[in-house]
Amino acid sequence: MEQRIAKMYGSLVFNDKVMRDKLPKDIYKALRKTIERGTHLELDVANAVALAMKEWAVENGATHYTHWFQPLTGFTAEKHDSFISPTGDGEVILEFSGKELVKGEPDASSFPSGGIRATFEARGYTAWDPSSPAFIKDGTLFIPTAFCSYTGEALDKKTPLLRSMDALNREAVKLLHMIGNTDVEGVTTTVGPEQEYFLIDKEDYKKRRDLRFTGRTLIGAPAPKGQEMDDHYFGALRPRVAAFMHELDEELWKVGIPAKTKHNEVAPCQHELAPVFDTTNVAVDHNQLTMELMKNIAQKHNFVCLLHEKPFAGINGSGKHNNWSMSTNKGTNLLDPGKTPIENMQFLLFLAAVIKAVDDYADMLRLSVASAGNDHRLGANEAPPAIISIFLGDELTAVLDAIENDKLFKNDIAVLMETGASVIPHFTRDTTDRNRTSPFAFTGNKFEFRSLGSSASVATPNIVLNTAVAEVLSSFSEKLSSVDPDAMMDAVHQLIKDTIKAHKRVIFNGNGYSEDWVEEAAKRGLYNLKSTPEVLPRLLDEKNIKLFTKHGIYTETEMHSRYEILLENYTKTLHIEACTLKEMMYQDFMPAVSTFMDTMAQHIIRKKSVSEAIPTASEEALLKTIAEKYEALSAAVVKLEADTAKAEEISDELTKAQFYHDPVFTDMADIRSYADFIEQYMPEDALPYPTYSQMLAYV
Ligand code: ADP
Ligand code: MG
Numbered sequence: 001m002e003q004r005i006a007k008m009y010g011s012l013v014f015n016d017k018v019m020r021d022k023l024p025k026d027i028y029k030a031l032r033k034t035i036e037r038g039t040h041l042e043l044d045v046a047n048a049v050a051l052a053m054k055e056w057a058v059e060n061g062a063t064h065y066t067h068w069f070q071p072l073t074g075f076t077a078e079k080h081d082s083f084i085s086p087t088g089d090g091e092v093i094l095e096f097s098g099k100e101l102v103k104g105e106p107d108a109s110s111f112p113s114g115g116i117r118a119t120f121e122a123r124g125y126t127a128w129d130p131s132s133p134a135f136i137k138d139g140t141l142f143i144p145t146a147f148c149s150y151t152g153e154a155l156d157k158k159t160p161l162l163r164s165m166d167a168l169n170r171e172a173v174k175l176l177h178m179i180g181n182t183d184v185e186g187v188t189t190t191v192g193p194e195q196e197y198f199l200i201d202k203e204d205y206k207k208r209r210d211l212r213f214t215g216r217t218l219i220g221a222p223a224p225k226g227q228e229m230d231d232h233y234f235g236a237l238r239p240r241v242a243a244f245m246h247e248l249d250e251e252l253w254k255v256g257i258p259a260k261t262k263h264n265e266v267a268p269c270q271h272e273l274a275p276v277f278d279t280t281n282v283a284v285d286h287n288q289l290t291m292e293l294m295k296n297i298a299q300k301h302n303f304v305c306l307l308h309e310k311p312f313a314g315i316n317g318s319g320k321h322n323n324w325s326m327s328t329n330k331g332t333n334l335l336d337p338g339k340t341p342i343e344n345m346q347f348l349l350f351l352a353a354v355i356k357a358v359d360d361y362a363d364m365l366r367l368s369v370a371s372a373g374n375d376h377r378l379g380a381n382e383a384p385p386a387i388i389s390i391f392l393g394d395e396l397t398a399v400l401d402a403i404e405n406d407k408l409f410k411n412d413i414a415v416l417m418e419t420g421a422s423v424i425p426h427f428t429r430d431t432t433d434r435n436r437t438s439p440f441a442f443t444g445n446k447f448e449f450r451s452l453g454s455s456a457s458v459a460t461p462n463i464v465l466n467t468a469v470a471e472v473l474s475s476f477s478e479k480l481s482s483v484d485p486d487a488m489m490d491a492v493h494q495l496i497k498d499t500i501k502a503h504k505r506v507i508f509n510g511n512g513y514s515e516d517w518v519e520e521a522a523k524r525g526l527y528n529l530k531s532t533p534e535v536l537p538r539l540l541d542e543k544n545i546k547l548f549t550k551h552g553i554y555t556e557t558e559m560h561s562r563y564e565i566l567l568e569n570y571t572k573t574l575h576i577e578a579c580t581l582k583e584m585m586y587q588d589f590m591p592a593v594s595t596f597m598d599t600m601a602q603h604i605i606r607k608k609s610v611s612e613a614i615p616t617a618s619e620e621a622l623l624k625t626i627a628e629k630y631e632a633l634s635a636a637v638v639k640l641e642a643d644t645a646k647a648e649e650i651s652d653e654l655t656k657a658q659f660y661h662d663p664v665f666t667d668m669a670d671i672r673s674y675a676d677f678i679e680q681y682m683p684e685d686a687l688p689y690p691t692y693s694q695m696l697a698y699v
Contacts, residue, residue: 005253012060012136013256014053022052035130036186038166046098053134054083054096057141064140065096067104067126069147070157071111072565074456076288077147079106080140101143102128108147112568113155114561123150129158132285135255144285153558157459158281160553164466165189165280167551171473172326172334172350178480179492181346186329189466190446192277193287193458194261196318197294198269198306199241204690205304209588213580214573215308215455216373219589219672221679222314223692226268233266241271244301248273251293257286267315268696277323277446280466284459287320291455307455310376312692313672317377318454322461325446326350326469336445348403349492352499353476354447355390357468358440359506361547362388363527363538364468365440365449368461370532370566372573374453379530381513384439384451387521387528389508391438397509403493404500437512467553474551532570533657539563567653574660578644581668585637585675588688593630593678596686597623626678633674640667 010017019028027048034041041049057065066078083094108124126145134143147156154160165188172187205211210218237245245262252259258276265272273294275286291307298305310317326334334350358365365388369378377383392400402409435441439451452461476495483491505524510517521528529535538544540563548554554562600623607614643663650656684691 008250009253009258010256012254014056014134014141015256018056019049019052022056024048031130038131041102041130043098043102046102048098050096050098050101053101053141054094057136058083058094060136062136062139062141065100066140066142067106067128067145068142069106069126069145070288070457070459071147071155072114072157072562073112074569076292077106077111078140078142079104104145106147108149108155111147111155112565113149113153114564114568124148124155125150129162129281131162131279132282133256135289137255137289153555153561157457157463158284160463160558161281161284161459161466163553164463164470164551167470167553168326168466168473171470171477175349175473175477175480176328176346178477179346179349179488180485184328184330184332187326187334188329189280189462190277190325190327190333191280191283191458191462192275192323192446193283193452194272194274194321194323195287195290195294196265196270196272196320196454198267198311198318199244199271199298199303200269200306200311200695202299202302202304204695208689209584210580211304211306211311214577215306216311216376217313217692218577218581218584218668219675219679220313220692221676223268223696225697226315227266232264232268232270235264237264240301240303244298244303245271245273247300248293248297251297252290255289255293257290259290265316265318267312270316270318277325280324280462284457284462287458309371309373309453309455312696314692315696316382317380319374319377319383319450320452320454320456320458322449322452322458323443323446324449324462324465333445335442335447345489345492345496348399348496349476350473351396351442352496352503353469353472355506356499356503357465357472358388358390359503360472361464361468361544362506363529363535363541364464364544364547365461366451366527366529367535367538368464369451369453369456370529370535371453371456372532372570372577373455374451375531377453378451384437385512385517385528386530387512387518387526388439388451388506389512389521389526390447390506391435391441391509392507393435393442393509396442397507400500400504400507403497404504435509435512438508439512463553467547467551470551471547531661532566533654533661536563536566536570536657537654539566564653567657570657571647571653571660574664575644575647578640578660578664578668581671582637582641582644585633585671589675590630590634590637592682592686592688593626593633596682597626597630599686600626622681626681629674629678633671633678636667636670636674640664640671643667 019031023031027045030041030045031049033039064080064082066080068076068078071077083096084092085095086092104126106124106126111124124147126147129144129146132144134141136142146159146162148154148159168189169187173184176184208217210216249259249262259273260276261274263272264270273290275290277283278286294305295307307318309319328334335347337344337347366386378386399409401407434443439449441448441450449461449465452458479495480488480491506526508517518528529538539559545556545559548559549556600619604616604619604623607616647656647659647664650659679687679691684694
């Protein structure tokens with residue numbers, strides 16, 4: 001068994017071992033240098049790598065290759081070309097050149113570009129990203145690539161992500177050298193994303209327009225039993241689900257994704273999968289691939305995998321926890337407190353940097369997780385609030401408090417610094433309880449950013465995190481640049497102290513779900529950006545444009561283009577939801593309710609025709625109640641139609657998004673309240689779609 005798994009793991013990946021086996025030594029070395037240092041790859045090297053890749057891929061059953069990229073649709077894109085090349089005599093040979101490996105030219109005109117397309121050529125380029133390994137899926141060799149316009153503007157998520165990793169690397173190494181850690185040559189960020197999802201029966205899914213068109217239920221009365229018994233969390237896996245998870249694990253392992261943990265989540269039919277962490281770039285690619293495989297494999301088991309942030313009202317939605325840290329090429333995790341005070345000092349400096357980064361760019365972090373789907377979760381009592389704050393735990397908070405106030409941290413090994421006034425205390429890894437209500441929590445040797453939505457790429461939050469931290473590290477280096485090496489320890493200590501003083505407002509160890517916190521956060525001056533239309537304009541705030549342009553992550557043009565795309569995504573999502581709900585009302589729900597009311601009326605008449613003495617009061621009362629709600633519902637649907645039409649007339653994209661948020665979204669909520677009320681009284685077989693009870697209680 002162990003051998004079988006070891007053999008299976010990574011068997012469809014062009015990984016380091018395959019490269020070492022298949023590539024001439026000098027080519028392998030050149031490629032490693034490119035992977036590790038980002039150096040330019042010469043064409044002869046690319047040719048040799050392409051040849052080895054093709055041979056390996058064909059040996060493993062591949063006939064095609066594709067440049068695999070992540071346009072701003074939120075999904076991945078691929079265009080398959082076969083290796084076949086006719087020789088002119090009716091035969092073919094299989095070919096794959098270095099040029100084909102390194103560069104592709106898909107037509108960019110059908111991918112969102114947020115205005116960039118209007119001013120530039122439609123042509124786009126994909127460029128090989130050697131730092132994320134190629135793999136085989138369904139008979140095709142997948143080559144991870146970045147995607148940009150003819151003039152070099154990024155049209156994807158990978159390009160800015162790689163840029164942000166470079167920025168953090170540059171700034172972290174500079175700072176480490178400055179404080180005397182001169183051995184370090186590189187720093188990478190690491191990510192382990194925990195992915196939540198729902199599985200429901202395929203037959204149920206097919207019958208619901210809302211699930212098919214929008215990924216979530218737009219109406220539906222709660223099932224008698226939701227998640228109140230907490231019996232699903234970590235509960236035993238149903239055999240059908242276990243079979244799905246088993247196949248998923250194996251398929252993930254084959255493509256080199258280290259799927260590690262799987263369990264049932266809080267809500268019925270909700271589950272989670274977590275891989276072992278990896279470098280950010282690889283983790284992002286792997287998460288995209290994981291979501292895709294989840295959907296495909298679910299189909300094989302007669303399930304549909306729902307990745308929407310809020311498929312069902314009244315029970316938890318799905319998110320992603322982005323575990324994040326920084327690690328040196330010597331293998332040191334910079335967010336690990338370490339064993340000695342000196343390591344602690346370095347740790348505290350990087351910790352302070354993260355705290356300042358989160359405080360300074362809380363708006364951008366919030367923005368990085370904003371979507372129509374995730375708006376349902378953030379701020380509801382199931383997911384972190386829309387207010388971005390940091391949980392540190394008691395011990396670490398006490399350490400920072402000691403530093404800030406020149407107190408001795410009560411720990412035996414605390415070391416008095418030369419000045420006698422200050423201490424760099426030694427402390428162990430934080431052991432306090434987990435706080436599930438915090439959006440950004442320190443968990444021992446990493447931070448866990450918990451506000452991410454389940455369906456979105458994890459690239460954007462990591463771009464923001466990397467860049468914001470890079471900026472703070474850069475400001476730290478600037479402050480320390482003129483300090484004498486002898487005075488460095490004191491200066492670092494002072495810098496940590498100043499940073500904590502200035503940014504401790506973002507630290508909050510209490511209950512993030514409480515009303516008190518909303519008030520308290522407002523007093524502290526923290527952002528509470530509740531909806532997507534409210535947060536998106538922050539992208540064009542001067543401070544944020546400065547951040548991203550300074551570090552070469554986005555040009556101003558790219559930021560404007562992303563702003564347009566995000567607004568457009570929001571409005572389009574709401575538009576589709578509004579249209580779907582209208583269609584469901586007119587074509588499914590309202591006719592069913594009419595028929596039901598008619599049946600009741602007939603029933604009452606027939607009873608009366610037998611004898612006036614037969615009581616019909618309760619039926620009449622129910623009919624009256626339903627008929628009244630039906631009237632209100634009809635009026636609400638008419639209003640939704642009118643408001644949607646008005647929204648579509650608005651030309652300014654922000655105003656349009658705001659209008660979709662209110663009144664269109666509010667109209668939808670109104671309709672839902674009437675429909676859900678009526679649904680409770682309808683016989684199951686009179687309803688044109690499966691109810692929550694049916695969907696969430698399959699076996
Ligand atoms: P839990 O949060 O459920 O207690 P763990 O703390 O073991 O679980 O890890 C959750 C996720 O964090 C896993 O994907 C794990 O690989 C990842 N992780 C652990 N260490 C790091 C790190 N240094 N950088 C990024 N992710 C990490
Ligand atoms: Mg976790």
